[in-house]
Amino acid sequence: MSRTQRTLVALFVLACAASLLYYFLDSQAWLVNLFAGAIVSVVVDRIIGAALKPDPTVTLFHPGSMIAWIFVQSYLKEPSSERLSRMSCVMWALYFRASPFKRKIIEQATPAVAAGLILAMQGRRDLVAEAGLNFSHLKELARRAAKWELYRKYLLQRAASELPAIHRRARECAGVDDYVIGDDLRLVSDAALTERIGASRSETVHLFATTAQLSRDFIHGLKAVMDKIEKVNFYICSPLVISHGTLLGLDSEYENPEFCINPSQVVLDDEGKVNQEADHIRRAISVLAAMEEILALAGAARLRIKLFTKHYPGVKIRLLERNSYIQIQPGSLSYQNNLYRFGLDSDSGTFVREVVGDLQRLAADGFVESVPAAREALDELRHLAVNELAVHLIARGISAELLAKTIPRISARVRSPLSDRFLADLFARLGAFESTVRSTDRLATIPLLQRPAHISVGMVVIREDQILLIKKADNFYQGKYSIVAGHVEVGEGPCEALSRESKEELGILPASSSLACAPFLLDDECRHGSSDHIWFVFACTLGQECITADRSEISKLEWVPLGQLHKWQERLTDGAIGVLKAIGRL
Numbered sequence: 001m002s003r004t005q006r007t008l009v010a011l012f013v014l015a016c017a018a019s020l021l022y023y024f025l026d027s028q029a030w031l032v033n034l035f036a037g038a039i040v041s042v043v044v045d046r047i048i049g050a051a052l053k054p055d056p057t058v059t060l061f062h063p064g065s066m067i068a069w070i071f072v073q074s075y076l077k078e079p080s081s082e083r084l085s086r087m088s089c090v091m092w093a094l095y096f097r098a099s100p101f102k103r104k105i106i107e108q109a110t111p112a113v114a115a116g117l118i119l120a121m122q123g124r125r126d127l128v129a130e131a132g133l134n135f136s137h138l139k140e141l142a143r144r145a146a147k148w149e150l151y152r153k154y155l156l157q158r159a160a161s162e163l164p165a166i167h168r169r170a171r172e173c174a175g176v177d178d179y180v181i182g183d184d185l186r187l188v189s190d191a192a193l194t195e196r197i198g199a200s201r202s203e204t205v206h207l208f209a210t211t212a213q214l215s216r217d218f219i220h221g222l223k224a225v226m227d228k229i230e231k232v233n234f235y236i237c238s239p240l241v242i243s244h245g246t247l248l249g250l251d252s253e254y255e256n257p258e259f260c261i262n263p264s265q266v267v268l269d270d271e272g273k274v275n276q277e278a279d280h281i282r283r284a285i286s287v288l289a290a291m292e293e294i295l296a297l298a299g300a301a302r303l304r305i306k307l308f309t310k311h312y313p314g315v316k317i318r319l320l321e322r323n324s325y326i327q328i329q330p331g332s333l334s335y336q337n338n339l340y341r342f343g344l345d346s347d348s349g350t351f352v353r354e355v356v357g358d359l360q361r362l363a364a365d366g367f368v369e370s371v372p373a374a375r376e377a378l379d380e381l382r383h384l385a386v387n388e389l390a391v392h393l394i395a396r397g398i399s400a401e402l403l404a405k406t407i408p409r410i411s412a413r414v415r416s417p418l419s420d421r422f423l424a425d426l427f428a429r430l431g432a433f434e435s436t437v438r439s440t441d442r443l444a445t446i447p448l449l450q451r452p453a454h455i456s457v458g459m460v461v462i463r464e465d466q467i468l469l470i471k472k473a474d475n476f477y478q479g480k481y482s483i484v485a486g487h488v489e490v491g492e493g494p495c496e497a498l499s500r501e502s503k504e505e506l507g508i509l510p511a512s513s514s515l516a517c518a519p520f521l522l523d524d525e526c527r528h529g530s531s532d533h534i535w536f537v538f539a540c541t542l543g544q545e546c547i548t549a550d551r552s553e554i555s556k557l558e559w560v561p562l563g564q565l566h567k568w569q570e571r572l573t574d575g576a577i578g579v580l581k582a583i584g585r586l
Contacts, residue, residue, distance in 0.1 A: 065110050068094060072116040076154045084119070091120035100130040101257075106137050111148035114141045122334045127257040135262045138335065146181040146342035149174050152330075155342075159314030159332035162367060165354035166315065166328060173328065179344040186215070189327050189343050193318055194221040196325045202230040204321040206359060209236045210312055211247070211283040213290045213416060222297060232298045233359075235317075235368060236291065238307035239284040239385040241392045242520050242534070244369075247283050249311040251276065252334040262336050267409050277396050278406040281426065282413050284385050288378070289416035295373055303373035310367055321356060324349040382422065390429040391519050391534055394494075400431040453521065453532035457498045458579050459484040459540050460516055467565060467585070470505065470549070471556035472573070476527040481558065481568065482576040487528070494536040502540070507548030510540040516583045524575035537579055 071090045075083040095105050095117060109117060118141055121127060145151050153174035160166035166173070180188045197203055222229075238244035253261065254274050267278040291305055314332025319325070329343040346352070362368045371377055393403065404427060411419045460483055461468040469481040486501040488494055495513070502510050516539040525531045549557050560568060565585060569577060580586040 065113050068116050069110070069112040072112050072119070073150060075119070076115070076150045079154065079158075087116060088120040091116045096120075096127065100128045101133070102130050103133050103137060106133075106141055109141065109144055111144050111146075111151065114144035115148055115151040117141055118145055118333065118335075121257055121260060123252070123255050124257055125255050129257060129259045133259045135259065138260050142335075143181050146179070152179070152342060155330040155332055156315075156328070159330040162313050162362060163315065163317075163355065163358045165351065165358050168354075169351060173344055173346070176344055179342050181342045185329065185343045189318070189329070189345075190215075190218050190221055192345060193320075193325075193327060194225050196320055196323050197222075197225040197228050200228055200320060200323040203228055203323060204231045204233070205229055206233045206317060206319040206321070206356075207235065207294075208313070208316045208318065209234070209290055210316075211237050211250070211286045211290075213286050213414075214293050219293060219297060226297065229298070229302060231302055231304065232294065233304045233306060234291070234294045234298075235306045235308065237283070237287055237312050238309050238369070239287040239381065240388050241280060241284070241385075242388040243384075244307065244309040246308045246311055247280060247287075250283070253336050254279075256335060260335055265336065265413070267406065267413050275406060275409070277393055277398050278410050280392065281389060281406075281423070282410050284389060285410070285414045285416060285419055285422050288382055288385065288422065289414065289418045291371075291378055291381075292416075292418060295375075295378065298373075300373045300375075305371040305373050306363065306368040307371055308367065309369050317355065317359075319352060319355060319359075321352065323347075324352045326352050326355055382418075382425075386422065386425045386429050388521075389426055390433050393430060394433055398430075400427055403427055403430055453534050454526065454528065454530045455488040455494070455497075456485060456522075456526075456533045456535050456575075457488060457494050457501060458535055458537040458575075459498060459502055459510065459513075460537060460579075460583060460585075461510075461540050461542055462562070463542070463559070465562050466559040467562055469558045469560050469568070469572075469576075470554045471558070473551065473553055473555040474527060477573055479555075480573045480576075481556075481571050482573045483579060485575065485579070487526070488536075494538075498536075498538055498540075505550055505553050506542075507550065508542060508545045510538075511543040513538040513540040515539075520582050522575065522578040522582070524573070524578055526575075533575070535579060535582070537583055539583075 068091060071087040075087040095101070095113075105117070106114075118138075153170050156170035156174055157167055160170065197205065237246040237250075239247065241247050254276055258273075261274060263272070267275045267282050269275040269278075294305075295303055314330060316327075316329040316331060318327040325345065325347050327343060327345045363370065371381060407423050407427070410423060468484070470484055471479065471481050484501055484505050486497065486504075488497040489500075492500070498513060499509055502508065516537045519534055519536050522533050522535050523531055524533060526533065547557065562585065565580070569586065572580070577586060
């Protein structure tokens with residue numbers, strides 16, 4: 001080795017030593033690591049790596065791999081937002097600084113680097129990748145990362161926040177040698193599950209799904225052993241986009257780099273980008289189709305349908321109570337759930353009973369909601385899903401005319417007999433909603449939950465960490481405070497109603513406004529006699545004009561510090577409390 005190379009090796013060792021400061025001291029040495037990692041990336045790749053290429057141990061000197069290992073391990077051992085930020089910063093300095101992101105990096109990634117890349121890429125829609133990089137490469141990254149026990153433990157613990165039994169046993173589960181990774185996961189797990197059911201009798205089965213329809217092979221395998229099953233508990237995301245937040249909670253998948261999204265699964269627009277509104281429809285149809293499939297397979301007498309109402313847990317579970325068998329497939333990151341990471345199983349009776357207890361608590365805590373496994377109940381659920389999607393689409397600016405243009409693409413992705421009927425109903429409902437505001441009624445309404453619901457708009461104004469509250473002059477509100485809000489009247493859309501209410505109550509128009517969250521249903525009585533309201537809540541800013549409150553509408557105006565808002569709950573109207581909770585301010 002030449003003198004130059006010896007010098008560079010010495011620099012490499014010094015850089016790694018600097019990184020150890022962070023690992024052992026958890027000090028501000030992470031700044032040194034960032035600088036050192038950038039040096040090592042260039043030095044090792046261009047000079048030392050070239051000199052050692054014939055040596056198979058060159059993978060140990062992959063650009064910054066040791067630096068990456070230190071930071072990724074530090075985060076996985078004690079996860080925190082600060083450590084995640086540091087690790088992501090280092091990974092971006094080492095692997096993403098040169099654009100576009102190259103396939104070579106994935107092909108040479110060690111398990112630790114693969115884990116770090118997967119974690120650092122989440123939410124980075126701005127990442128530009130070289131041509132040819134696609135979803136299959138992300139699956140390869142996931143396969144490599146799953147070889148690392150520490151990463152498997154991390155995924156299990158993150159996935160099982162609502163399932164304490166799995167969280168407690170994460171280390172034990174992650175350390176097993178017979179886990180399955182990659183594309184073999186579904187084939188191996190399906191065969192193992194049906195074999196166990198076939199060896200049992202009067203079995204109670206628990207099955208988790210996200211939004212996908214059940215595969216033909218899985219349905220065929222279950223059909224062969226249905227005579228051994230006494231009860232099926234089927235858990236799946238709720239298709240209601242307003243009453244429940246599960247489907248829209250999956251939107252984080254769309255925020256990842258383009259090559260991390262499986263184009264064969266989602267609905268795309270003319271430019272090849274994900275059409276989020278159309279994909280929301282696809283997901284709702286897929287959920288309903290999956291329930292139809294499992295109902296046809298198991299029958300109403302044996303089936304219990306349970307909807308995830310808040311968010312989908314980060315783990316897929318398939319469990320047999322009588323045979324004491326469980327399959328666990330973590331998928332707790334923000335990528336599409338068909339990105340196979342790893343799966344493992346257990347036949348520990350104690351473990352299975354603990355998980356069954358956790359599943360029962362999910363229902364008791366309102367995390368899941370039961371739906372009767374009957375034709376009438378599923379038809380009603382489909383009707384509600386159509387109504388809520390119509391409201392959601394209107395809020396996103398989607399008309400019946402725009403929907404008609406995307407229907408063929410949605411149908412092509414779902415491929416379910418339910419699709420045509422659902423889309424036809426949604427098209428009709430959306431058209432009816434558009435015409436509702438042109439009716440002869442004074443207040444715009446929409447049929448929801450089997451009775452009319454008023455449509456309301458709310459205006460959340462925050463300035464310098466203070467929120468604007470108004471005291472209603474109308475005696476109906478009993479002297480309580482609220483946000484600027486009102487009903488959508490005939491002939492208006494939500495945005496027009498917002499402008500009118502702001503002008504009427506504050507004397508000025510909002511300088512800017514955007515939806516603060518998806519429209520939601522709220523049970524709050526108004527002076528017009530309705531207790532059901534669909535709320536469109538906007539985050540608004542005001543210009544420099546002076547507020548001139550209409551005293552016939554507002555008796556007092558207050559700017560309340562956000563940190564003190566919880567102390568005001570007794571002084572707020574029920575509607576204001578519901579709105580502020582919906583947007584995460586209470």
